[in-house]
Amino acid sequence: KAGVTQTPRYLIKTRGQQVTLSCSPISGHRSVSWYQQTPGQGLQFLFEYFSETQRNKGNFPGRFSGRQFSNSRSEMNVSTLELGDSALYLCASSDISGSEKLFFGSGTQLSVL
Amino acid sequence: QKEVEQDPGPLSVPEGAIVSLNCTYSNSAFQYFMWYRQYSRKGPELLMYTYSSGNKEDGRFTAQVDKSSKYISLFIRDSQPSDSATYLCAITGSSNTGKLIFGQGTTLQVKP
Numbered sequence: 059k060a061g062v063t064q065t066p067r068y069l070i071k072t073r074g075q076q077v078t079l080s081c082s083p084i085s086g087h088r089s090v091s092w093y094q095q096t097p098g099q100g101l102q103f104l105f106e107y108f109s110e111t112q113r114n115k116g117n118f119p120g121r122f123s124g125r126q127f128s129n130s131r132s133e134m135n136v137s138t139l140e141l142g143d144s145a146l147y148l149c150a151s152s153d154i155s156g157s158e159k160l161f162f163g164s165g166t167q168l169s170v171l
Numbered sequence: 172q173k174e175v176e177q178d179p180g181p182l183s184v185p186e187g188a189i190v191s192l193n194c195t196y197s198n199s200a201f202q203y204f205m206w207y208r209q210y211s212r213k214g215p216e217l218l219m220y221t222y223s224s225g226n227k228e229d230g231r232f233t234a235q236v237d238k239s240s241k242y243i244s245l246f247i248r249d250s251q252p253s254d255s256a257t258y259l260c261a262i263t264g265s266s267n268t269g270k271l272i273f274g275q276g277t278t279l280q281v282k283p
Contacts, residue, residue: 062214091270093273100259100273100274100275100276101215101259101261101271101273101276102273103270103271103272106270114270116270148214148215150214158203158205158220158261158263158271159205159217159220160215160217160271161216161217162207162214162215162216163214164212164213164214165214
């Protein structure tokens, strides 16, 4: 069974631009969560989607948004990028909403210059 | 005060040593306790999962939860160079929000 796939693997953007990250969950998994990982703050929860609905949201500004499609694939968008948005963005899937047992992808490393 | 505190290390031990990794947390409502392992350039993978208090053993790994002290531990016996990774504790409450609260992670190096 294929794991969680995130694309692209690396991204370089400049301040003020926007970016879209993609995540394909494990086949059969309907829940997708997004996390931001930085050396200073560690892993922080962004949001969770289940059956195309956002179920939970972390404490991030509205510049961070996401969506989920009917095939469970998910995208995350960050608008008006700031230097502090440089991070590893991790997507995780699970078979049920709110599960503690998450399966993570390898992440998208975003650098904002 | 952070909800979960974890010593970032790094921790360096010789092969075969017993490793002890620890986290403390502040909210007594937390019910689910996990340990994830993250190799360089990879996402975290679930290593151990414990509900409420007690011990759980899986091969060389033992997870302990002491809710009275708000303290969780991961022990690795007979450590191997392949155990070299960052270990993250993660905690969540009983409301099944899907939001895991992670510790900072402890970087472990096991030297041959």
